[in-house]
Amino acid sequence: MLRHMLCSPFLVLGVLLTTSVGLDHGQETSPPPAAPVNSGPTLRLAPGSPAPEFTLESVNGESVRLSDFHGQAVLIHFWATWCGPCKITMPWLVDLQSKHSARGFRVLAIALDDDATNVEIGEFADQLRVNFPVLIGNEKVAEAYGGVPAMPESFLVSRDGRIVERIIGITSKSELEKSVTTALNARAADASPTPTASQAQK
């Protein structure tokens, strides 16, 4: 009897239908999740965990390490030239960089852009009057930060190099500024509020 039930096509059908409905429910409430399905990177990138270190070349040919900015609050911003929302966000970042640089805030924009050359990325950044380092990203860095399946995606890092917040997709400028302030205040007592001259030039 049990065997008969297990082999029943209707039972299998029921299980499949349940699975389908469950997935459907998850998908209907929002478009495909930007966060990776794999829990490994997500756990590694949880607030309080160390921000993965990287060394990347900027569009100006300089080598930039995340740890160069230890002691500052850093916004790591993944973007691409073909990304409309990224283009909207850039001027906000320029403003935030100007407004909060004296308190030790630094934007690092990492371009994940197979369609544009380094020169084109640089020109794009110049058009937007970017006042922070624009770095040429790669798959390894993207993987370290959860794969970055869609852009923009940003990570706010505290002065002691820990992830404060992960921001998926575009948000408002005021929300972004609130997050920047939180990052600047996080563990402020433990870190130097003033960037060094060499860091400020980067």
Place this chain on the structure above:
Amino acid sequence: MIWSKRHPKIAWLFLLIGSAVWAQSGKAPSVSMAPVGPVSAQRGKQSKITLNFRVAPGFHVNSNTPKDEFLIPTALKMDPPTDVVLGKIEYPNGVDVSFPFSPDTKLNVYSGDFTINLMVHPLVSVVPGKYAMRGVLRYQACDNAQCFPPKTLPVNFDVKVVKEPPPPQHNPKQSPHVHS
């Protein structure tokens, strides 16, 4: 196999459910193409082929003529067989829309269903038969908050090249004696 013979309806249902589960597993592309029905093209003449695409709900893709030089247009690239000449590709007009992330900026996009028409012209010298058309649709999709890297969707279908239709048949004049 046995099921499909004994229970053809259930087999179809499984196929449908399987497709639905796969499509909703997050790996489904943002744009899909409807199967192309039988296409016949007369050699020596131009024929229009209609390709139907669907953008998944909640997404949009740039039209073929986006308003910003950095945006990636939706574009069809075909690699036709030697003796089938590719003609004009007709893209639909996009729709101007603004999004929460940029209420003042209009983007020209496709969402939902859209159609691309493709002209093919088999040469007069082509041997009648079935010819494989292979190509890709390149697009870049976004939702209301994020954009996804450019993707390519395979666009494959067959064109049956046929001979010229026989010349119109004129009924021979009937002999008066037949009806007499």
